[in-house]
Amino acid sequence: MASEEPKAKKLKLSEDGEADTPTKKTPAKLSPNSLFGMGNPLLDICATVDKDLLDKYALKPNDQILAEDKHKALFEELVKKFKVEYHAGGATQNSIKIAQWMIQEPHKVGTYFGCIGKDKFGEILKKKAEEAHIDAHYYEQDEEPTGTCAACITGDNRSLVANLAAANCYKKDKHLDLEENWKWVEKANVYYIAGFFLTVSLESILKVAKHASDNNKLFCLNLSAAFICQVFKDNLMQVLPYVDVLFGNETEAAAFAKEQDFETKDLKEIAKKAQSLPKVNKKRKRIVVLTQGKEETVMALSDKIETFPVLPIDPKDIVDTNGAGDAFVGGFLSQLVQEKPPNQCVKAAHYAANVIIRQSGCTFPENPDFN
Numbered sequence: 001m002a003s004e005e006p007k008a009k010k011l012k013l014s015e016d017g018e019a020d021t022p023t024k025k026t027p028a029k030l031s032p033n034s035l036f037g038m039g040n041p042l043l044d045i046c047a048t049v050d051k052d053l054l055d056k057y058a059l060k061p062n063d064q065i066l067a068e069d070k071h072k073a074l075f076e077e078l079v080k081k082f083k084v085e086y087h088a089g090g091a092t093q094n095s096i097k098i099a100q101w102m103i104q105e106p107h108k109v110g111t112y113f114g115c116i117g118k119d120k121f122g123e124i125l126k127k128k129a130e131e132a133h134i135d136a137h138y139y140e141q142d143e144e145p146t147g148t149c150a151a152c153i154t155g156d157n158r159s160l161v162a163n164l165a166a167a168n169c170y171k172k173d174k175h176l177d178l179e180e181n182w183k184w185v186e187k188a189n190v191y192y193i194a195g196f197f198l199t200v201s202l203e204s205i206l207k208v209a210k211h212a213s214d215n216n217k218l219f220c221l222n223l224s225a226a227f228i229c230q231v232f233k234d235n236l237m238q239v240l241p242y243v244d245v246l247f248g249n250e251t252e253a254a255a256f257a258k259e260q261d262f263e264t265k266d267l268k269e270i271a272k273k274a275q276s277l278p279k280v281n282k283k284r285k286r287i288v289v290l291t292q293g294k295e296e297t298v299m300a301l302s303d304k305i306e307t308f309p310v311l312p313i314d315p316k317d318i319v320d321t322n323g324a325g326d327a328f329v330g331g332f333l334s335q336l337v338q339e340k341p342p343n344q345c346v347k348a349a350h351y352a353a354n355v356i357i358r359q360s361g362c363t364f365p366e367n368p369d370f371n
Helices: 053-056 070-079 093-102 120-131 165-169 172-176 179-187 195-199 202-214 227-231 233-241 252-260 265-274 324-334 343-358
Strands: 037-038 041-046 063-066 086-091 110-117 135-141 147-154 158-164 190-194 219-223 245-249 287-292 297-301 303-307
Touching: 037 179, 037 202, 041 070, 041 190, 053 147, 053 252, 063 070, 063 227, 070 147, 070 158, 070 165, 086 093, 093 158, 093 190, 093 324, 093 343, 110 120, 110 165, 110 172, 110 179, 120 135, 120 172, 135 165, 135 172, 135 179, 147 165, 147 343, 158 165, 165 303, 165 324, 172 179, 172 202, 179 202, 179 297, 190 195, 190 324, 195 202, 195 227, 195 233, 202 219, 202 233, 219 233, 219 324, 227 252, 245 324, 252 265, 252 287, 265 287, 287 324, 297 343, 303 343, 324 343
Parallel strands: 037 110, 037 190, 041 147, 063 158, 110 135, 190 219, 219 245, 245 287
Antiparallel strands: 041 086, 147 158, 287 297, 297 303
16 A cells, blocks of 8 residues: 555644744645645637627626627637637636646645546646646546637736536536545645636535635635626625635625625725624634735735735736736745745735736746745
8 A cells, every 4th residue: 555645734824814834934845735726627718809809799808707608609700810829727727827836846736626528628728737737637528528718808908708618517426526536635735716616516615615624724715706796696605604715806806795785895894894704614714815906905814904015017018917816816825835924925926916917828937936
């Protein structure tokens, strides 16, 4: 029998928000599979488009939606009329990749679960995951093709239209519950799931969230899109009591606040109110992190609200904001899994987002320059 893998160390955040590390000087030694993500693996089809295309398909310049029948032709039109680039995408997968890129060594700190088709796009996603040194364990099925996401870029805005297809077919009993897969969940000590997965498999999210809570590990969730806070509000509120770190941007925060009757549009107040919603694991207080593009990031941490200015960037250096939010989370997670304090997590988050918006798609240079 192979020697047992080292057990995942439990992360503790102390009252002041500092991570309790073995010593404050030496960060915890990272082992593979310490960070776990689960979500919708999609192949991004990215193109710079014109306003006419947005109008034709009734798309807002800066939005994320699920594809309806009226959007079917959009995917074909993008490929035919515009210069497209293909990138391995899906919000959670992007964030796990960025975290791994920030960490560099060891490889496969990040584990990822999601559903793909047995097709060419699925093979591309497997290859891209391998290249990014993440440990992807896909549930492969042949009823639906691998999911795609049209990223329609105008200036520094991006409108995302996701055709989930295979990603929508993730099954808890066919994948997550299997012993050979669940062992990867048990090895992790930080978990991250984007809100988009709430539309796919609530029961899978709850199983992972409860495991994290029961074992005093960190469970992180992203609001992801306004429609998640509205249409999938019931699912979201079933998961929220298990959430230790909640991410969102200003648009999502506003939608969340409205649905929760917070009666405020002030981002700091929203962060504070979201933080105080019921929580199962009382051993640590929830952290809420809200971004607002080039404006400062707001964080509710223990009993205070902190703000962090983003790194300045010349607008002409912005190539594509598509992966900014995913990169922010990836940067944050890269430090969280190393038990760094939250202010260091935000610093890394800002760095990662600043790098990614200079590239096309959620891609990155070979090595990060962050310390």
